[in-house]
Structure formats: C-alpha cells, structure tokens
Amino acid sequence: MSKNVTVDEKEFYASRMSLLDNFEGSDKKEMYRDINDLREEIVKILHEFGSSDKSQLEGFAINESLTAHATRKASRKKVEVKPKVVVERSKSAEEEEEGGGVAEAEESGAGGQQPFELHGLKQQHSALGRLSHEWASGLCERLKSVASRTRVPLAANGYDFYRHLANGGTSSSGEFKLRSKDLSSDYVEYQHDQDGFCLYSVDTLFEAVQKLKVLVDRNHRDASPSLFNSREVFRQVEGSKSYYSLEMRDLIEYGCSLIPKCLPLMSCADVYHEYSDLDVHHAQIGVDDLVQDPYYTKKREAGVQLLEKGDVSSLRKFCRTGVPSEMRCKVWAASLGVKIDVVSNPKKKWLASLHRKRKMSKMLIERMVERDISTILDSDHYFPFEDILKSTLLAFLLDEKVLGLCKGEAGSRPKLYGFGESGENHGLYPPCGVIPFRGMSWYAAPLTFLFGFQELSTAREKTAFPARANHLQDRYSQRPFSASHGLRGKHASLSKDRRKSETVLQKSQEKQRKELSSNAKQIEDHAGCYFFFRALYCRYFCKLHSGPYDPTSGSSPSLLGLCQLFECLMEETEPEVNYHLYGIIGVSPLALAFPWIVQAFADILVPEQVLLLWDRVVGFDSLIPLVLLAVSIFHYRKRELLQCESMEEINFFLQNFRDILVVPLLQKYVQYLGKQTGG
C-alpha cells in the first residue's frame, strides 16, 4: 500500500472493508492489498473503453464493479475446478465475467424489475475476433452503466422489437444484463456530461489496434516479417547518429510499426502504379481550376457527357481527378449506384417508416449520437445544417438494411445482440448493426453541402402574408425590438381578448397541421442525403472501423490494412521523419495520423477540401487516398517535424489544417513516391 493515501481513499477503503468482511476465508490484510491491485486493474480495464475521465472512473466504475470483482474472486477461490480455463481466456473474457458480476450484484439489489439484456457476439478465437468482441462488450458495459446511472432505458416501449426484448425473462447465461430501473416509463430527460463517453472513441479504437500487436507478437514473434523491414530502415539511419544505439535494440525487436506485417501488403511501387493518376502530370480539380478557369468548364462538359452514358467505370475514372462541385452529387451518385434525382417511392416509404419508428421509440444510443452531432454543430462550417444531419443519422441508426449493404464486413464488425429469455436472438442493437463511435457523424457532415438546394426548392411554402392578421400580439415582450415602439399591448379589450383566444386556437391547430406537413416534406428533402450517406458509409466508411482486410469486400482495405500501408509508406519514403518521431520523440506516426484516417479527414479539413479528397476515394474506389494524404502531410511538414523536440511542438505543426489544399499535397507526394520507387 502506498504511503500517501488521501483522506478520500481512506474513506473509500473503510467503506469497502465493511462489505468485504462478509466474505468467508478472506484475510483482512490480504484483502486490503488485493483491493489496491484490483483498483488499478479495474481502472486500467475501464480506461480501455474510452473513458478519459479519471474521476468518473474512480467514482462510479469502481464503486459498482469492485464488489462484483470481489464476488468473482471469492467464487473463483471456492470453485477450484476451472483454473485452466481462466488462464487461457484473455482479458476480454475476464471482463465478461466482470460484467456478469455487476449484473448479478444489481440483480440481488433490485429484484422484481424487468431485465434487459445484451449479449456481446461470441467470436472465434482469433486475435481480430477478440478485438471486435472487446469493442462490443466494452461498449455494452458502458451503455448499461450509463443507462442505469441516468435512469434512461436503452430503448423505450412502443417499438415492437424492444418491447419484446424488455419483456424477456431472466437471463440464462448471466453475462450481459441490464436492470434498467425505469423501463416502462417514458423517456427521462437527463443531463449528464459523461453520457457521450459511451460511444467508443478514436482513441479506444487505436488502443485496440495497439493491443492487437501484442497479441500477434506473442504468437508469431519469430515469423513476423516486420522485423526485417524495420531493420533495413534502421540500418540506413544507424551510421549517422550514435545516440540512437541505445534504443536500437528495443526498436529492432519490436519493429518500427504498430501493425503486424502478417497481412497482405501493397508495395510502394504498387501504390505508385495504381495512384499515378494523382501526380502532377494530370490536371486536377482542386488545383488546376484555381489556376486556369477554362479547365473547370471543360471538365464539367466532359462530366455531363459521361453522366448521359452512365458508365460506372468511366465515371469513377472521371472522379479520380476531381469533380466540379456542382455535379459532384450526380457523379458520385452514379458511381455509387444511388439514384438521387428520383428517390423512388419504396425508398421514400422506407425512410418515412424509419422516422415513424424514431418517433415511437427512443434509444439511449440515439441520445448519444445526438450529442455527437452537437459537437459538429459547434463548428462554424456546419452549424446551418442541423436538421439534415440529425434526420440522416438518427434514421440511419434504425435502418436494418445497413448491415446487408456492408458486404463482406459483416463478420468482422463488433456487434451487440439482444437476447430473450431462452436465449433466442432478437436482432441487433441498434438495429442498423453499427455501433456508433464518437465522431461518426462527421462522415455525414460534408455531404450536407451537397443537398442544400433540394431543401431550398421544396421546403419553402410560397404563401403571402394572409390579410386577416389583425394586430401583433404581445407574446415577445422580452424580445429586443418589441419595447422600442408603442404598437403592441395597447389595444387589448375584453371582447377582443375572446376573439383572440378563438383565433389563437384556430391558429395553433393550423400550425400543427402545417408542422406535420412540413415534417413530411422535410423527410422527403432529406431523403437524397440519407441514401447518399448510407451508400457511402456502407461502401467505404464502414471499413474504417472494422478489423481485417477482406478481399471480397471490394478493392479497399479496411482499417488495419490502411494503418499497415501507412506505416509501410512512412518507413519506405519518409524514414527520417518516421525514425525521428518514433525513436527520439517516442510517438508512433500512426498514433498521430490515426484519427485523421479514421475520421476520413472530415473533422479537420474545410468542407470543400474534404469533398475533394473523397472524390479520390470514390474515384479509386478505395480508402487509400486517405492514407496517401496522411503521409503527404508528414512529407510536406518534414523539415519542421525533424526540428521538433517534444510532443507539444509536433502537435503545433500538425494542428491547423484549415489552410491545407488537399490536391497539391497529394500530387507532390505521389510524384515523390514515383521517384523513390523509380517509377
């Protein structure tokens, strides 16, 4: 036990001691020490699931789960039959048990209430399977804890699926259960700063990726080809600077990369070969249209012709050098196979049904996504598009078709399932099968710029001011300009009051009717954006948080593949920067670039630049342009980065992306890549 224990901690231990006294065969002192170990362990475990707020961790999480852990320990002591199983199971398995513990503890405390359970999907015992399982179970845990703390049900009654879930009996497996205190009541308004934490963040994802390395290293240490690669790199640098030698051994042993190199990989030459369309020899929207005006119009004419033909592959090729902004919507839609202009009737109905569902049921996760959206609305570029963002993302959560559209990704994604009494599967939670993570809404944000016009043309009702307005009412007396002139509130007499109340009633009815019709209209207006977002997400962005590379899922590698490619490109083309960051400053370049890639640069570039970058994503039908941009930023900032000596300085140089022009950076880097590979 450490010497300087604070008063709070003492109190904390004292309160726990009384609890622990109840357990048989436990020596007090031993227990005391155990608690300390446990505390650390739990904090560590919980930390992995996306909570950066320590106080919250130590406050809530420990209080709840310590007893559970103690229970588990006690039970393990008693039952000496399965120690082997316990050892074989990794950390994630332990957490499952812990979760069960929490639930059990709660069960004993709050009997007679309806249970609500969620099961983490059991995955095969591969490293990746474990990884996604950890995401799922971690998120499940957090959801449950927030739901119970804030007394908000995961999903309220009214929506069949969830009612069924809620009516399920007690659990059979005893793994993930939630005792929501107030399931049947309607949505409880709550304000809590921490509820956003339930969504897993980019950091969590990164930690998971890092953990993967440890897992794989343990298994394939000898076979890992990464050692060879990084050794090559360091041999180049080794001779020049002597003080590197101290860390050399470590670095060579662990490799310069975080991602194990056992996945199939593109070589730099391959990359150049495939992405040579991006180099300076090709005119590009995003740079040439700024310099010479006719290029833009020429490109647009070419685009119109291609659109008439409707050939997907040539449209994609057209996207590779950028799309003029006024036809981006159409060109992307054609190359993604979404029909924006005529969103068909069944599609509209489907969307309307989603919105109906949304009104009926409120999910906790919906609240979290709303909070996620609100961070976007703080940005000065996107705040006018609040409505379209909300309706798009919230409908998306309920769309059961999403999973089917994400081809080849179904197996590798973390999922949560609802289970009934006898273990029957009730489907996914949330229904779209995508566990949203913090910042997911950023994928939809830049798209809002493409759909403003539709909203504009239909949303406004061209009604002149009705003539029967009699006088202005004194409803806004506190508002700024009502006090300044003597019009209002002076001619109210009794008879007028009565008339007024009648007209007010009429008006309110009218208003309701209007609102209803305008809501329906709004859904129609947002339909284009919704199906566009869904297509884009299912084809590309879903890969940014799914694990392995699946060759059947289209040409784009997913997150791990992208990270690997990034590290590979950094090693081969920017060895100095790579080593400087990794060896001297002690930060992996991937750690810096990871958030950019996972967010598809949507949160750091200005909207126009984001869409120019995504042009290339659509054009090459791959997420690799994101990686190329990430490396080219390091390439571009090389000189500054090499002079940096601390994390603060690095962050300073990699902080402001507002002025960055995507296309010239890409061009410069691809050119450089060509030279490096001798292409």
Add this chain to the structure above:
Amino acid sequence: MYVLKDRVFNVKWRTDFDKACVVVNFERRGWQKWKESDHDDWNIWWASVYSTKQVFSSDSHIRLSDHQLINHFPNHYEITRKDLMVKNMKRYRKEMNREGRDVSVLDFVPTTFVLPGDYALFAEEYRKQPNSTWILKPSARAQGKGIFLINKLSQVRKWYATQWPGAIKVNSSDAYVVSKYIQNPLLVGGKKFDLRLYVCVRSYRPLLAYKSSLCFARFCNFKYTEDEDDLDNAFVHLTNVAVQKHSESYNENHGSKWPLESLKFYLKTNYGLEKTNKLMQDIDSIIVHTLKACQAVMINDRHCFELYGYDIIVDDTLKPWLIEVNASPSLSATTHADRLLKFQLINDTLKCVAPKQWHKQQQGHHGGGHKSSSSSSSSGGVPNFISGGVSPLQETGSFTLLYDEVSKQQERLRLRREMEKSESDRPRWSTWGSSASVASGQRDRESSSSSSYTRRRAFSARRG
C-alpha cells in the same frame, strides 16, 4: 524650412477603443502609445465617431499635420445614415440618368422612404402593393435597436401618431426609414442570413477602395418563416449579432457566423460556378456604386481613411440587396475564429492605409526609425500619404483592390493615346480637342475630377 536632425521619428498611436485587436496590432508594430501629455501629437488615431466630430469641428482649431491619420471621414454619416444614404443614392441615380447610363445596376436598395417626411409617398406605394411587408428602422441607431416589421398600413398609422404627435418639428435624428422587406431571402438550412463585408476606403477623390476577403455570413438562430405570428420575432428576421446573442440557441463556439468560403462553396455546389461568380461581382458593384454615390458630398480629407462594414442580404434568386453601411463595424470578438478574423482585419487595414515608412520601422531596425522634419512633405523620409494610384507591390494582406480611380484614368488615358496614335496614322482626327469631344460625358466628369486632384497635389507640393 528647417530639419530637426537628430529627431527619431516614432509613430504614436491613439485609440478610443480598448479593443485587443486594435491595441495589439499597434503594439506589434513597435509603435508608441499616445499619452495625455502628448496632446495633439499622435500619428494614427483609431477614433470613435464622436472624437472624429470633435477633431473636425470648426472650433477645435486642430489642424492635422502631414503625418497624422484618423479612421473616419468628417462626414461619414453621408453613407452610414440610412436616410442620407437613400438621398445620396437618389441623387446619384439622377446623375446617371442624365448621363444616359444604365441605372438598372442601382436597383440594389429596396424601395425606401424616410419617415415622417415621405409618409404620403409611402402610403401611396403601399396601396400599390397591399399585403407586402415593410421594415422600419430608426435612421441613426445600430445593432438592430428599434427595428420592427409591419404588414398593415394601419399599424404604421397608429405608430406614426404615437411617434410624432401633432405637427412637432421633427429632429432629423429621430427619423425612421421604411423599406420594402426582402421576403424571399436565400435560406441555408432553413435559416436566414446576411453578409458582412469589410471595405476600406483610403480616399474618395480619387476613389481608392479595398475589399477584404475576410467576410462572413451572420445567421438567424431560428428557422425563417413568413408566418405573420413570427413577424415580431427578432430571432427569425434580424441577423445582427447583438440581437441573436440573446437567443437561447445562440452557440458561443461559432456565434452563428459562417465563413464566406463555406457560403461560396455551398453556392457553387448548388447553383453552379457562374451564378456564384455573378453574385460576387454584383456585390462588388454594389460597393463601388454606393461609394461613388457619396463621392461628391464626402469631404475628402487626406488624413482620413475609413473601414466600412457592409451588410448585404441575398435573395433566393441570388440577387444581393444592400441593407446598410456601418462606419464603425463591431470590433469586439464573440468567438475564437472571430478574434483571429478581426485581428487580421485591423492588421490588413493598417497595411493598406499607413505609409510604407511606418512599416519599415517595424520590420527592420526597431527604434532607429528614419529622421524627419515635421513640416516638410517633400523630404524623402516623411510619409507621403496619398500616393495616387497603387503600386502593384503594395502589401494589402486580405484586402484586394476594389476600385482605383487613378489607375483607371491612367488606363483610359493610355487607351486614348493609343487610339490617337493609330488614328494619327490615318490623319483625320489628330488633335486632342477632337478626341476629347468624342469621349463620353462620363469620361469628362472623371477627368475633371482628376484634374482638380492633380491641382491639389501640385498645391500641396508647393506648400511644402
């Protein structure tokens, strides 16, 4: 004439506003702060409208010397007061009509009348378009104070009776302007916005104006509706930040300010490149024409410059409408981005207006500025304010040259000479006089103003 040999010329600044963006910009240049004991010894004064009035009032006895700059023109209200602006525009329109030029380019001000004077005219106009909505603004107030909307003539009549009871003589500062309300504003995300543009005028005769690229759109926090019930809801109709700040849904992170680049990109995406460019050109044309409308009446003191904030509303056909011009645009920042923008704005304004020599001092040797004499304007070291035409090398930061009468004239002269030259090959119209008589009335007018300008310059040189 004498020269103070050892005097180190230090730029002294003075300001009436304790705004960080002003103060920091002066300090960063290594300029000295003005003290009370310095009295009239300042070089640049970022003054309030009030102190400008005092400086230029006839009984102040202050005669500005050659290296003093102040940030307002003596009668800036000719352009910023809503009623005077309307008057000037009307006169300008008549002039253009007389010269036979196309006046349709001037249709960017909504139909406007000054109350109480034009009440009869307004009533007549209203009867022509019943059910239209009008906006009433006090002509001498800012920040959205005292503004309201009406859609019934009876409302105005009642209000009129309470505002000006009997036949009391109306003080002109009490005047209201009533203008046709733009009922079909361009909406983004269902919300109304207006544009705030910054224009820096260095001189009126000849006109030399810059336009800043640091612009933004100011949004209403509530969705726009033409519903009569919301006619008195300021949050729906007025975009002034001073108004919107009080809304519950006001967000401090963006302050409802949308960068111009976002708007441009939005328009480009949804309306196409050509329409967007046309809008931007139309906006430029609005600015130039309003400045030209006031050119004749403005007292063109060469110690003055002015930074205007233009408010422009765009309607759903992408036609820009001028709402008003502010002579003291708000320099207080509401958000971080806003702070950066305003700092940059002042920085670039100073780049445009302050003499080069002042900046040199900042760049190179601190404190060791150049020597100068206080009275001579011909000696090399002394800042020479109006350079007459702009060298392309002048640093203007985010400002771009909007209108430069001198270089336009030079260009015209050059063209004319070329024309003459080509004509002299075929000797028909070989004399100056004949070619001048060919030139349009407009050219005549401008060349006369330029000649008066050259005369003035000659005079000032002689005086030195």
